[in-house]
Amino acid sequence: MTAGTVIIGAGQAGLSAAEALRKRGYDAPVTLIGDELAPPYQRPPLSKGYLSRELPADRLWLKPESYYAGAAIDLRPGVRIARIDRAARCVVTTQGELIAFDHLILATGGAARRLPLPGADLPGVHVLRSLAHADALSDALAQARSLAIIGAGYIGLEVAASARKRGLEVTVLEAADRPMSRTASPLLGGWFGALHRGYGVDLQVSTGVAAITGSHRADGVRLMDGERIEADVVLIAAGLTPGVELAEDAGLACADGILVDAHARTSDPGIYAIGDVARFDSALYGRSIRLESVQNAIEQGRAAAAAICGARAPYDPVPWFWSDQYAIKLQIAGLIDGADRMVRRGDPEEGAFALFHFRNDVLIACEAVNAAPEFMAAQRLIAARARPDPDRLRDVTVAMRAFLS
């Protein structure tokens, strides 16, 4: 019997790869190993509908329980892999069990970054990556009146919106001079900052946190300038550290992520990496990128499955992402780094607009706020490396469809 494919990490990417293998008719064993107890689930609602209690846990599962047996996917929840033995072509669980593979897929995601702040280990200090984290945070919020969030990235801001819906007082502290500074344009970040302030969030930018205070449990934070902010609960929302440990220990090439090619292959041709943990060369952007999005997890999972099945389907995506905050839907297509020109369509004051970003006249990204046509059209234009006319783009009387012909 063949050992088949072993997938480490039963998240969005790992499941996508397993599903795609079966859809392609792969008939060797598929083993999907994850250290969480929950079956594969969606993370996006953890900061949104699940945290605001509009969505129960059983609506997070990506597949019904019966799926796994039916598709002959051996789902092994609650099992953690301790190391990879490349020479013996097997992985070893923390319990010492050996699981052999012909192909191995690393879909280990990553860990929420904990900041090296005094007090960061106090009870009452939370991070948010997993369902267990969301449950802990949600329970804590039920007992709390105030929440301080360190970091105004997407997760920090989404939690702020959900906590406001639950009636908490919310302070968001951001070291940069605007929200979402790593991934969004200044105009968009500023607009979201104003949105949150309008909903009563105390958003403080250019604000460094010196420590989390409290003797037995967190009771607030102290800022660099000495000011103290009281909070019953503190959330550190400072991004993700990719889960490269297994790969590094096994000697696979890593650099802020596991390095893979367009077929999701690592430096060991029988070993693949996908999802948040994988860094690959984007032909579209001409540089190496690591994406943290559902789109990337799903599609790179499919690319690895294609490669294992001997198909040639190079992965060169137009990255896309969404975020829901209050009644606002943000959709971003492409990546804005390197843009040299921005074109605005629609009026930010009216709550629906899009920002198009160009580099050398080529459209490379679009940030769409309640503007789905702009987002959908931009995905195709970016893929085609198109050069839409900025003056027409700015003109809202020209329908987005017109740019696609």
Next chain:
Amino acid sequence: MAKITYIEHSGAEHVVDVETGLTVMEGAIRNLVPGIDADCGGACACATCHVYVDPDWMDRTGPRQSMEESMLDFASDVRDNSRLSCQIKVSGALDGLIVRLPEQQG
């Protein structure tokens, strides 16, 4: 609870009971009806949960939401009865609903 019939592009029919409060998209995912990808999990952000509502049921499923409308505008093979199934909430009034699936999503 509502009985919903999903008809694949190939003609294969799936008749399933879907709990009130879920969406028509979730009814398909939970019952392993193939042909709906639902990449964004119902956030109305991906347009990979496209269905055609049986014309007799269009009154009861109601009109498209505005965000849904513009997402659909860019899906392939869109018709008058096209909907994003994650935006149709299941209720008793939809007992007997028939939806057809497109040849492909996206």
